[in-house]
Amino acid sequence: MIVEVNEQLRPEPELAGLLSDARIELDLVALCNYYLDELRLGGGDVLVFRSSAHAGELIAIDLFREPQDQLDLIYIAYVCDPSRRSVVSSGLLRFFQGCRTQVSYQMSVHHEFVRKMLDVRSYPRLREKGYRQKLLNNPVLSDGKLVG
Structure with a gap:
């Protein structure tokens, strides 16, 4: 979700572009900081960020940190209208x-x-x-912390 460029974290361009096109407000760097710095093993909620441009379009991210997971895996689901598939x-x-x-x-229709x-x-x-x-809808992330 993020890449390192000149020792600075930046949103990964493909995902950031999709979110921008859909007008989904999600700070990917803040999300990664929150996941890595704030969430303990055995914790983590599902965060849903909805598009303000396309009805029904959303990205959902399951941040649950499995205690035995050594790769920090997350689940991402992206739902969109068939016209944008x-x-x-x-x-x-x-x-x-x-x-x-x-x-x-x-990838699946359902x-x-x-x-x-x-x-x-x-x-x-x-x-x-x-x-x-x-399940948290449109939560606010600021400085790597969940504030809403």
């Missing part, structure tokens, strides 16, 4: 291909994992070590 899917694939660690990339991830009725969701995961 080719633009979004090609941008997401380029983003995935540029990732240093590639685990899984899936994906059960995404449906469950976004189902507000399943929250708070009990995760490992008793953590009660929340």
Whole structure:
């Protein structure tokens, strides 16, 4: 989600471009700082950021930190209108291909994992070590901290 350029963290261009085109307000550097600096193992919520330009378009990120995960893996779901599918899917694939660690990339018209991830009725969701995961809509990140 971020890259290092001249010893400074910058948003990864493909993902940042998709978010900008969709007018999804998400500071990728602040999100990564929050994940790495603030979240403990066995914690982390699902954050949903919605587009102000395209109804129904969103990015959802499951930040739960599995206690045994040594790669700091997260789940990202991107939902878009069928009219934007080719633009979004090609941008997401380029983003995935540029990732240093590639685990899984899936694309579907209807994906059960995404449906469950976004189902507000399943929250708070009990995760490992008793953590009660929340679904947070359009949270605010500032200086690497979740403020809203």
